[in-house]
Amino acid sequence: MENLQQKQTADMTEDIGEEEYLAYLQRRRKARLMQSRRENLSRRNCLQLRLLLLTSVVLLVCGLAAKLFRARPVSVTPDVRKPEWITENFLTPNPYSRPQTALHEVNAVVVHYVGNPGTTAGQNRDYFESLSVTKETSASSHFVIGLEGEVIQCIPLDEISYCSNQRNNDTVSIECCHPDAGGRFTAQTYDSLVRLVRWLCDKYELDCGSDVIRHYDVTGKECPRYYVKNPDAWKQFLEDLKNPGE
């Protein structure tokens, strides 16, 4: 076999001359090299295509799974079974008092006083409403309790109010009316406040002792005035929250 090949090569060399034969060999080598490169390239392209396909399928599956299993946004504050003593009179949505920003969690209830002696709950609610026109400031409250103990709800419980500064995002706010500049609440206002705060604590599973705070506890503002100037009155209020029926 080897002899035959050598003979053929020798014959060929004789036929076409040594120089041409060498050129022929070089051309063959070059052709083989090109062929091998083409094959490699095509193999690599095939592999890349497969990887791309696999990645797309994985991404698609992950996307679908994420969509299926994503926790549905749960409204922490479905306004169901609201007591009949709460009168809903929601503000018209507007950037100054009802921006309709979602309230995702409630970690505390903040008590305020309106700071405008003798005004009614309705008047304070209408003041918040008027801000949409006057644009003089941003302010609102979820609830306003009037001098007669009436409770008006101005903002749905799944939206924030503009009342408690840096705690707007995780609290429910209550403004209380008061007959004079001292800021002490009437007995009716006080009783309604106790009832409303108890209902909220129950609804959001809050601790009536530690999760009920004054505006003062957030910013140091003298609000609600009487219960900042008289810390014992505030302590008593917290006690009253814990003792239903007394």
Ligand SMILES: [Zn+2]
């Ligand atoms: Zn306040």
